[in-house]
Amino acid sequence: MTKKMNKQLIKILISLFLVILSTILKLDHSIINNIFYIVAYIIVGYDIVIKAMKNIGRGKVFDENFLMTIATIGAFCIGEFPEAVAVMLFYQVGELFQSYAVDKSRKSISSLMDIRPDYANVYRKEEIERVDPDEVNIGEIILVKPGEKIPLDGIVIEGASMLNTQALTGESVPRRVRESNEVLNGCINNDGILKIKVTKKFEESTVAKILDLVENASSRKSKSENFISKFAKYYTPIVVIIAVFLAILPPLIIKDASFNDWLYRALSFLVVSCPCALVISIPLSFFGGIGASSKIGILIKGSNYLEALAHTELVVCDKTGTLTEGVFQVQKIESIGYSDEELLRYASYAENFSNHPISLSIKKAYGKEINEKLVTKTKEISGKGIFARVDKKEILVGNKKLMREYKIEVKESKEAGTIVYVAIDNKFAGTIIISDKIKEDSFKAMKEFRKNHVERVIMLTGDLDDISKNIAQKLKLDSYYAELLPQDKVEKVEKLMNQKSDRGKLLFIGDGINDAPVLAIADIGVAMGGVGSDAAIEAADVVIMTDEPSKVSSAIKISKKTMRIVRENILFAILVKVAILILSAFGIASMWAAVFADVGVSVIAILNALRILRIKNNQ
Amino acid sequence: MKKYKFKIEGLDCANCANELESALQKIEQIENVSISFIMQKLSFECQEENKETALKEIRKVIKKEEPDVTIEEV
Numbered sequence: 001m002t003k004k005m006n007k008q009l010i011k012i013l014i015s016l017f018l019v020i021l022s023t024i025l026k027l028d029h030s031i032i033n034n035i036f037y038i039v040a041y042i043i044v045g046y047d048i049v050i051k052a053m054k055n056i057g058r059g060k061v062f063d064e065n066f067l068m069t070i071a072t073i074g075a076f077c078i079g080e081f082p083e084a085v086a087v088m089l090f091y092q093v094g095e096l097f098q099s100y101a102v103d104k105s106r107k108s109i110s111s112l113m114d115i116r117p118d119y120a121n122v123y124r125k126e127e128i129e130r131v132d133p134d135e136v137n138i139g140e141i142i143l144v145k146p147g148e149k150i151p152l153d154g155i156v157i158e159g160a161s162m163l164n165t166q167a168l169t170g171e172s173v174p175r176r177v178r179e180s181n182e183v184l185n186g187c188i189n190n191d192g193i194l195k196i197k198v199t200k201k202f203e204e205s206t207v208a209k210i211l212d213l214v215e216n217a218s219s220r221k222s223k224s225e226n227f228i229s230k231f232a233k234y235y236t237p238i239v240v241i242i243a244v245f246l247a248i249l250p251p252l253i254i255k256d257a258s259f260n261d262w263l264y265r266a267l268s269f270l271v272v273s274c275p276c277a278l279v280i281s282i283p284l285s286f287f288g289g290i291g292a293s294s295k296i297g298i299l300i301k302g303s304n305y306l307e308a309l310a311h312t313e314l315v316v317c318d319k320t321g322t323l324t325e326g327v328f329q330v331q332k333i334e335s336i337g338y339s340d341e342e343l344l345r346y347a348s349y350a351e352n353f354s355n356h357p358i359s360l361s362i363k364k365a366y367g368k369e370i371n372e373k374l375v376t377k378t379k380e381i382s383g384k385g386i387f388a389r390v391d392k393k394e395i396l397v398g399n400k401k402l403m404r405e406y407k408i409e410v411k412e413s414k415e416a417g418t419i420v421y422v423a424i425d426n427k428f429a430g431t432i433i434i435s436d437k438i439k440e441d442s443f444k445a446m447k448e449f450r451k452n453h454v455e456r457v458i459m460l461t462g463d464l465d466d467i468s469k470n471i472a473q474k475l476k477l478d479s480y481y482a483e484l485l486p487q488d489k490v491e492k493v494e495k496l497m498n499q500k501s502d503r504g505k506l507l508f509i510g511d512g513i514n515d516a517p518v519l520a521i522a523d524i525g526v527a528m529g530g531v532g533s534d535a536a537i538e539a540a541d542v543v544i545m546t547d548e549p550s551k552v553s554s555a556i557k558i559s560k561k562t563m564r565i566v567r568e569n570i571l572f573a574i575l576v577k578v579a580i581l582i583l584s585a586f587g588i589a590s591m592w593a594a595v596f597a598d599v600g601v602s603v604i605a606i607l608n609a610l611r612i613l614r615i616k617n618n619q
Numbered sequence: 620m621k622k623y624k625f626k627i628e629g630l631d632c633a634n635c636a637n638e639l640e641s642a643l644q645k646i647e648q649i650e651n652v653s654i655s656f657i658m659q660k661l662s663f664e665c666q667e668e669n670k671e672t673a674l675k676e677i678r679k680v681i682k683k684e685e686p687d688v689t690i691e692e693v
Contacts, residue, residue, distance in 0.1 A: 051687075058683060106659070216662070219662065280634075
């Protein structure tokens, strides 16, 4: 509790004590009794009254303080002394509880984003100084001990350790780092001691960017929030005007109607007229949703995108690096006359001096040391492959064109992927099939998309048709478009945008590097593997910090939960308020009920909003 | 245009924050004014050379709308 809240609490208790005292003493003299009430009222409500007075001077008549003052003073005037004090007392208790709840949620949300490092140990004049991460310059060397947060982005120059990246990516498996590895701030150093050369100023660092992004997310307002602001603008004046009519008209029109009775009803209206329950709980829900997402490594740039995610109808994915690992791997070896191992060995010896991605994946699959002395001659045949003399054998490794050039007859492979033909001593020896591997997580993502009522999942890729077809079938995609140039992707997405329903949204998932235009035209652009990539953070609406596409469906899930809570709160608050208004117009509900409709509803709505924070990682 | 952030304290309720935000939006020198009641943050953009006059305007509006509110640069 803050100081202000403590003070509030003391005032409430004293006032409550006086009210109870006057009831216990059962004072016969109503004047003394009333003095008790007036004193209790002044203690608990003087600040409200003073604020109200100031507001009249500024012409703010629809202010909460002013309305409460009028309602309670009105109650005094019609002789309802206990009611007047009770309403003010109850109102203050509610306000106190409300600010306590807001304070609490503010803290629990910020603790979700507790990734800001507090200090850095920097080497200066051969001594270690503990300074604010803000004060460290590029090129300085910092020391990070076990258990400490890495304060700045940099490169490890000494030491090795396991890093806990959970705060940044939601990933629970620690990551191993050694000399010359890049590290990001916000990670926690688990065991070793690391010396790190700083490569970025703090304000440019990953943590600073993430914090900035999440903190500013609430400034992009959702439709629901705009609706509430508009609603609040009209709601209060309308209720107040009705209250005025309620106080004046019935006593004039209806015979025997008591003015005091109708005034009491009108005063209840004033108590219900504040729209605060809605105005606080809706942004709080969105904020909670954004906080809960960032905890599992999903950064959402605005409440509007969180809202849009719930209506995802079409998911369009990039292939390489999104659904697949983006790394070429030897998938299959079909050897003739040699063992698979031998074929791979000859091929990797032949490819020894090449840095082509295909060569690298062959060498990686072989995985053993290459005795360079055995390679006596290599010649690269551009666009076709390699000729090499290995261990006194003539090796050809390359595509079909190379085989044709050397007039070698081959058995064609029907596998999907890049097919590498190998010939040994002018005889066809087999094929090595290399392709990109589908991420394990992609299968999970597809299942989750279906569960979350995504209607169609479509893949776009620049890759060859048969490779893409294979992946689309394995993942059970609805359709795919292959062999697209970057500008074709934009065109395709534009077309798809016209195919969805009015409320449905198109979500595009890419790696954020060469698909910025597509990210921009999609309703929701999601960039993956975003940590450390400025381009991705810049271009996308949602950034997934790990490279798991299933996080997109988690985001959709959080969004749906948020929207459900938002709808519950809007409906609940409006229904209760309208019900109490109607009941008090007929004199059935007392001013007590009215106070509940004001602060009670706010508190319930806030508590409901906080449920979003309970979403778990694996959900 | 440069972005400035302030800690804003003393706001009673979210509705007051909304009202203050719309009042501040009328100030000419500044753009993209936003008040986050939950984060207790006021942010706006303005030309660097106009910062002082803009701040003066902002303080004036705050004094008129919500006299109990204080702001402090972060």
